[in-house]
Amino acid sequence: MKFVKxxxxxxxxxxxxxxxxxxxxxxxxxxxxxxxxFAAHDLGEAITPFPLKKATGAGDTDDQQK
Incomplete structure (x- = not known):
């Protein structure tokens, strides 16, 4: 995708x-x-303080231990 962009x-x-x-x-x-x-979208992704993709569940949480 980076190549196409x-x-x-x-x-x-x-x-x-x-x-x-x-x-x-x-x-x-x-x-x-x-x-x-397109440039505004890229700028928005670059300066957003929170990740847009959700975690894949690699960490242990209390919900998984129940």
Whole structure:
């Protein structure tokens, strides 16, 4: 999944560079709008203080001893 995400970010960055060079500001803006939710999601995952995935039950708890 990380490879697909890196590929997507590389493609978006490359297309934005090409659109900027060719003077297609509207297309560059749409690529930015397409990229923005993915970047916001990644930022949210990076700065969240609590883990989003649940534990797999590797630890001993009182419920397991009953």
């Amino acid at each position: 890196a590929l997507f970010y590389t493609a978006v960055g490359s297309l934005m560079t090409i659109f900027y060079r060719d003077g297609m500001e509207v297309a560059m803006s749409w690529m930015f709008v397409l990229w923005l939710p």
